[in-house]
Amino acid sequence: MNKNNIGVQRGSSKNFIEVAAQSQPPELEREAWSLAGEPKVTLAAEDVRLRYTIYADSPGRSFIRGRRKRQSVPAVRGVSLIVREGEMVGLVGLNGSGKSSLLRVLAGSEPATSGYVFASSQPQLLGVSAALVPDLSGLDNIWLGTLAMGMDPDQAHDAKDKIIELADIGHAIRQPMRTYSSGMAARLRFAISVAAQPEILMIDEALATGDAAFHKRSEDAMHELLDRSGTVFLVSHAAKTIEDLCTRAIWLHKGAVVADGPATEVARLYRFFAHALANDNKEGADKALLRARDEHPPTTFQSRGSTR
Ligand SMILES: Nc1ncnc2c1ncn2[C@@H]1O[C@H](COP(=O)(O)OP(=O)(O)OP(=O)(O)O)[C@@H](O)[C@H]1O
Numbered sequence: 001m002n003k004n005n006i007g008v009q010r011g012s013s014k015n016f017i018e019v020a021a022q023s024q025p026p027e028l029e030r031e032a033w034s035l036a037g038e039p040k041v042t043l044a045a046e047d048v049r050l051r052y053t054i055y056a057d058s059p060g061r062s063f064i065r066g067r068r069k070r071q072s073v074p075a076v077r078g079v080s081l082i083v084r085e086g087e088m089v090g091l092v093g094l095n096g097s098g099k100s101s102l103l104r105v106l107a108g109s110e111p112a113t114s115g116y117v118f119a120s121s122q123p124q125l126l127g128v129s130a131a132l133v134p135d136l137s138g139l140d141n142i143w144l145g146t147l148a149m150g151m152d153p154d155q156a157h158d159a160k161d162k163i164i165e166l167a168d169i170g171h172a173i174r175q176p177m178r179t180y181s182s183g184m185a186a187r188l189r190f191a192i193s194v195a196a197q198p199e200i201l202m203i204d205e206a207l208a209t210g211d212a213a214f215h216k217r218s219e220d221a222m223h224e225l226l227d228r229s230g231t232v233f234l235v236s237h238a239a240k241t242i243e244d245l246c247t248r249a250i251w252l253h254k255g256a257v258v259a260d261g262p263a264t265e266v267a268r269l270y271r272f273f274a275h276a277l278a279n280d281n282k283e284g285a286d287k288a289l290l291r292a293r294d295e296h297p298p299t300t301f302q303s304r305g306s307t308r
Contacts, residue, residue: 048116089248
């Protein structure tokens with residue numbers, strides 16, 4: 001039996017917030033979700049779909065918007081998953097496979113075209129950047145960022161030293177953020193996001209910037225979060241990072257989940273796949289993909305048959 005197959009168990013969605021839903025699902029359908037059991041479910045997504053609408057210019061046509069060709073691009077195609085506390089979930093896949101789009105929908109920062117996402121608390125998508133102001137110093141931005149994430153002034157004050165220590169950007173912390181390198185800014189954003197101690201933290205490639213020492217500190221900070229029964233989602237192009245850091249990996253291909261299972265196995269098979277593709281070995285790539293799908297099939301909901 002597919003170990004990711006979610007049986008019809010009566011769980012209650014009462015304690016969950018709705019992160020993304022196109023319309024209110026019927027109560028009975030919601031109750032068919034397996035939200036009960038241990039460890040606690042922190043996030044559940046069912047048949048999430050996302051399409052972007054783009055306007056493409058056809059040759060010979062004018063730039064008048066009304067005459068532009070409207071196209072709908074499917075970025076996420078029917079993703080279902082159940083994530084429990086203590087899991088560190090890595091998303092792997094080729095460029096354009098939908099990793100960042102899925103993360104944004106799960107975080108509630110991009111509305112799903114259809115499907116449902118429930119979470120035990122508001123996920124924190126790393127990137128308090130919207131709240132940070134380039135003309136203000138790092139210190140002022142720490143204050144602003146922590147308040148923007150919902151801390152009260154006392155909590156923000158208490159968190160300050162830890163953020164400075166984790167970001168470790170020296171005297172630059174007193175300089176305006178516009179003078180920072182992209183790596184320094186990423187470090188500060190990461191440190192602020194982690195300090196909020198969110199139950200669900202979502203990170204898109206933050207670990208790609210920063211040196212080995214920062215990498216180690218950020219790993220430690222994420223493990224600390226997991227120790228406090230949190231859940232971390234991580235998008236990275238480096239499948240080896242996912243393999244080393246995460247407990248579970250979800251492989252996305254053309255917007256759909258190909259495989260979902262232990263990071264050491266799924267991320268390793270993905271690496272074989274990507275390596276084979278890079279070497280024009282289509283047969284090898286297909287083999288790795290089919291093996292991953294076979295051995296670590298994606299989550300399905302028995303209540304409504306398999307996800308598409
Ligand atoms: N704002 C947007 N408007 C239109 N199409 C988009 C938008 N963002 C992403 N897409 C399209 O959606 C698909 C998935 O993109 P997404 O960025 O989620 O993939 P990804 O796996 O994170 O890619 P990468 O590894 O290159 O960062 C792609 O076809 C992309 O072109």
